Amino acid sequence: MTFKPLFSLALLAGITLAGCSKDNESDAQNTSKLEVRLMDAPGDFNRVSLDVQKIEVHLKEENDPNGWQLLPFTPQALNVLEYVNGRSALLVSTDFAPGDLKEIRLILGPNNTVTTRDGEVYTLKTPSGQTSGVKLKLDKATLRQGETFQLLLDFDVAKSIVERGNWKPGNDKKERFLLKPVIRLVAQEIAGGIYGTVTPAAALPQILAIRSSITPADTFSTAADASGAYRFQGIPSGTYRVEFFPTATAPANQQAYRTATATGIVVVNNQATSVPTVKLQ
Template sequence: MTQFRTLLYPALLAAPLFFGSCSKDNESNNSKLEIRLTDAPGDFRAVVLDVRQLEVHTADVSSADGWYTLAFQPQAINVVEYVNGKSALLTSTDFATGNITEIRLLLGPDSYVIGRDGQRYDLKTPSGQTSGVKLKLDNVTLRDRETFQLLLDFDVAKSIVERGNWKPNNDKKERYLLKPVIRVVAQDIKGSIRGTVSPAAALPQVIAIRSSITVADTFSTAADASGAYQLSALPSGTYRVEFYPTTTAPSGQAAYKNAVKTNITVVNNQTTDVGSTSLN
């Protein structure tokens, strides 16, 4: 695991762009890039960031300046909801293998905080800083059929600065400036689940659902002719594994049935063996 820390420069406005999430299938020369946002607590009831767009910079110079726009639905994110191990999933998308050197968040003009006094204060961005929130990355390589996660740790206490000349009778919109300080935790995601099914002739589809996050991730594979299966490149968390037979039992034998296993714990760099699952 590698950590980086930098002072960043937010954008005043970026045009909306609409995307869908990507499935977790394995494709040749494709990796998976996951970006999440978490928060170091600060003294506010709410801190809402108007996030409009996500981009990454690669060593590939065939695109304009090497920047690629990622799959992301523009949204307002209350970062104080994501503390103590919780994180908001910004994107999980297929991406070409190779090196990425930088990530950029484009922010709109509608970021704000709710203070301890219950009042809303717009977050102002210093003039001229319109190039986006930029994070430099070192030694980040996306490899074939692996998932790489970037966790953006937003430091509220250092990122929101009260104007020195602000007084209670002033316009509330002018109280705070947004000067994001974000720590990036980058890691290859190498957790996995494996097991077997019986009868093997059921050839089930196997679906692992990460239920320990607000918007569940879904990963899938299929058991082979011997009944064995393995799901790789899984983020850490608690999973529910579901089995759906794709064949019909021969006449005179018990019918194949769906099955579910719950509370399966996945830890990075480890393989969780769930043993044998009966589909009769």
């Protein structure tokens, strides 16, 4: 995707305020970042809609009821069949205190449905034992300062939706399918990085790193320091486009500052990728 200049600046304004403030808060509070993503293994349906209401993580011992912490998540219906073949839904991305995670829990609402190949929509009944949420245990999941930790929930549609054998056409549609979520949990540290220098430093550029190798693209933001140096850390592996937007005006006797873009920047987990010096004049 190519940004139009007006759109890029508008996007930058919003991301700059949020991104820079978060960067400053992270530095001040020595935080890490926690991401929760959802992906799916395909099933033989047209649509599977999950009514996700809350996402929580457990920080203490297993039986401590006070160990659950609510994550910032907007309740929504997710068609999990949209997130196959490498695509994933970003459910949570938040600054988080370094430390150990014990469990993650998804709280589902009552409006879960499945659409079969013939276009019929059926309510997915959830067994009473799962009304407290779908819990997934974590083994040695530790968030470290300055790094991003990702919890990837791999939802297996084929195993999660169970058709009742005694159901017949004409019976109550709510009784045909049960939802018994089967989710594989992948927990991983994300410690890739991008760094480089931009000239002239007096342009005071804001910088976006856009991971274009996934859909929808992820966007991260930072700013160059007084020497023109910049660094993104704790970002996922993938191919990035890095965009530079001057925030200062060049002196009257100099050429105007311009925007610039570096493409094809490949980030590998646990490595920092150097970008050649970018000139804004």
